[in-house]
Amino acid sequence: MSRITAISILLLAFTGFFWGGCASATSEKKVAGSMVGDETLKRVVPGSTTKEWLITTLGVPTSSEIPSKGGEILKYEWCREENNSLSVPFLNTAQETIKARNTVFFEIENGVVKRFWKETPKVEKTSKL
Numbered sequence: 001m002s003r004i005t006a007i008s009i010l011l012l013a014f015t016g017f018f019w020g021g022c023a024s025a026t027s028e029k030k031v032a033g034s035m036v037g038d039e040t041l042k043r044v045v046p047g048s049t050t051k052e053w054l055i056t057t058l059g060v061p062t063s064s065e066i067p068s069k070g071g072e073i074l075k076y077e078w079c080r081e082e083n084n085s086l087s088v089p090f091l092n093t094a095q096e097t098i099k100a101r102n103t104v105f106f107e108i109e110n111g112v113v114k115r116f117w118k119e120t121p122k123v124e125k126t127s128k129l
Helices: 003-022 038-042 051-058
Strands: 024-033 063-065 072-087 094-109 112-118 122-128
Touching: 051 072, 051 094, 051 112
Parallel strands: none
Antiparallel strands: 024 072, 063 072, 072 094, 094 112, 094 122
């Protein structure tokens, strides 16, 4: 084996070990609050679903208010946060955070859901090297 071939093989092996064994990537996901999924919303029937069912199924709302016209508005809010990072030796660590705030409102009249709506999620994305 020639000297150049041996050096090339050693460099290739070292590079494979270096990049494959030392680089690391992590991802962490968290949800805070009372998440209301689309499958759950499909089960809510205005004029039929009760406030009691909502609280039993979704938990206590984030907040509630009583409008001047009567009834009650239940607000369910949750935040999903995802943290991703990539570390490579001798290079900077790249980090990315994505936060999505979600809100669903239920209008209650006489103990029954009159209507409900979901706000467009508010997404905040930050990256740094």
